[in-house]
Each structure stands twice: as C-alpha cells, then as structure tokens.
Amino acid sequence: MEPKKTEAIILRTRDFGESDCIVTVFSSLCGTLKGLAKGARRSSKRFVNSLNIFSHVNLEFRDRRSGDLVWLDSCELIDGFPGIRADYALLLRASYVAELTETLFPINVPSNEMFQLLGWALGAISDGRDLEKTMIVFQARAVSIGGFSINTSKCGLCGRAYKGEGRALFHPSSGSIVCMACEKESALTPGIGPNAVHVLTQLQSHDLPAPDSLDCDKEMLTELSTVLAAHIEHHIGKRLRSAHYLT
Ligand SMILES: [Zn+2]
Structure with missing residues (x-):
C-alpha cells in the first residue's frame, strides 16, 4: 500500500502490546482515523514528541488490506498547543471539541472544513482567550458543517416567518x-x-x-450556549461525556 500524508489532530492514544500505541486522530484527508503506531513507546524517531493528545501533526500512514485500522508510519509535530495541558479548564473544553468532532465525523466521514475548525478551536482554547465565544463559534460552525443547522428563518411548528423582531423559543x-x-x-x-x-x-x-468580532453581551452568550447545547444533545441523542464538565 502506498503511504499517504495528511495533517491531523491527535484525539486519543492508548497503549497496545509492549511497545505499540493505538492512536485516534482527526485528519484533514479522511476525517477520523485509527492507526497502529509500531514501536511508538520506545524511543522511536518516527513518533518523537508528537503523540500527545490534541497535538497538531503531519502524519504518514498506509491503509491495511482489511479493517478500519491503518498503519501509522511517522508523525511530526506542527503545534502541541501547550496551553491546553497547563490548565484543567482548558483541557475540559478541548476534550469537548474533540469528542464532538469524533461524534459528528466518525471513521470514513471526511471533512476538511471540520478539520480546520477543530484546529482553530484548539488554538483559541490553548491561548485561553474569549473562551465562551470560542465554544459558541465552534458549536455553531460544527452543527452547520455537520448538516444540522438550527432553522432561524421561521417557526418550526406553524411556519410563520421570523422577521428578526421579538423573542423566540428554541424547540x-x-x-x-x-x-x-x-x-x-x-x-x-x-x-x-x-x-x-x-x-x-x-x-x-x-x-x-x-470570536472577538462577535458583538455579544452576557445574556446573548448564555442564550446561545443554552440553545446550542440543547440542539447538539438532541441531535446526537446523548449528552457528550465532556459536556458534563462545561456547566
Ligand atoms: Zn409558531
């Protein structure tokens, strides 16, 4: 099998056997990928300092003849987003964006747009600026890219057009x-x-x-985060594990 190259974000790693790792990433080329990194826990030059969770990397991999698992040949660090690991509150938010990405785009559902959004969100979280706005932008863009935007043009029950005036409800x-x-x-x-x-x-x-161009007061931020959380939870049929920590 020919090697392929892609940028990717490390979502998860777990030890496998004596010296290998199973690594789950979200890649720009094919979305979520799960791969076997042979010898990654030895001092392997092919994976040096690049398999930490949330790291942005250049990845080389090969498909296997069968199954969803790929062979990871090498991994090179682009950005480790070190701010995330230095602060527990940031780590929880990064966990949420990673979990939502993988839930909306499981293996074999590619989206380069979602990859760009994930990288942007992790960078913003690592910098620790405008966290509330960052999470709202991420959630709103993720539902849009995932194809389940909230309808804001008319009432979902009676069909009356919403003209942008007066209070509405989210259903x-x-x-x-x-x-x-x-x-x-x-x-x-x-x-x-x-x-x-x-x-x-x-x-x-x-x-x-x-996010800093978003003109939102505190009340709007609360409304948007409540509505987006309810929409996502209803659409995916469960509350994400990491969402419990955000409220
Ligand atoms: Zn109505």
Whole structure:
C-alpha cells in the first residue's frame, strides 16, 4: 500500500502490546482515523514528541488490506498547543471539541472544513482567550458543517416567518426556533432574543469569524450556549461525556 500524508489532530492514544500505541486522530484527508503506531513507546524517531493528545501533526500512514485500522508510519509535530495541558479548564473544553468532532465525523466521514475548525478551536482554547465565544463559534460552525443547522428563518411548528423582531423559543425536536404563540418558554424550550438569533444565523452561514468580532453581551452568550447545547444533545441523542464538565 502506498503511504499517504495528511495533517491531523491527535484525539486519543492508548497503549497496545509492549511497545505499540493505538492512536485516534482527526485528519484533514479522511476525517477520523485509527492507526497502529509500531514501536511508538520506545524511543522511536518516527513518533518523537508528537503523540500527545490534541497535538497538531503531519502524519504518514498506509491503509491495511482489511479493517478500519491503518498503519501509522511517522508523525511530526506542527503545534502541541501547550496551553491546553497547563490548565484543567482548558483541557475540559478541548476534550469537548474533540469528542464532538469524533461524534459528528466518525471513521470514513471526511471533512476538511471540520478539520480546520477543530484546529482553530484548539488554538483559541490553548491561548485561553474569549473562551465562551470560542465554544459558541465552534458549536455553531460544527452543527452547520455537520448538516444540522438550527432553522432561524421561521417557526418550526406553524411556519410563520421570523422577521428578526421579538423573542423566540428554541424547540429541540424540530431543530428550529418557534414562535411564542406555539410554545411557552421553559427549560425544554429556552428563550432566545432577536440579537442572539441574528448572531446564530451569521455563525451558521458564514466562514469562521474571529470570536472577538462577535458583538455579544452576557445574556446573548448564555442564550446561545443554552440553545446550542440543547440542539447538539438532541441531535446526537446523548449528552457528550465532556459536556458534563462545561456547566
Ligand atoms: Zn409558531
């Protein structure tokens, strides 16, 4: 099998046998990959300092004749995002973005756009700036790339167009905002103001914005993070393990 090259982010490693590792990465070329790194736990030059979780690397690998596991030939560090490992709160957020990426894009579901988003989010988390905004941008872009954007154009129950005025509600089972005539605000159908709806629409439909360019007050951030968490949890049918630590 011909070797292939790709950039990748290390999502997880576990020891295998006496000196090998099984490494799960998210790659720009083929999405989630699981590979066997032979001899990685010996002082192997092919993997030196490059298999730490969340590291951004250049990877060389070969497909095997059968099964999902690939052979990892070598791995070279591009950026280790050292800030993440120095702070537990940052580590939890990085765990969440990695877990959501792998859940939305399992093995054999490639997305270079998702790879770029993951790398951007880990860089922003490692720098520790605008964390709340970073997580909102990541979640909104991830649902958009994953093909399950929140409908913000009309009520998901009666179909009435939303004109960007007045408070709306988020309705998880229809993945949509709904109007106040159709539902009442509750923990299950959280409220969202017109400014937050506008920001969400922008985030879902445009390329990655800089988090510091997001004009959000505290209330909008709370609304957006509540709505996105409810939407993601409903769509994937479970709460991510790492999501428990974010609230
Ligand atoms: Zn309605």
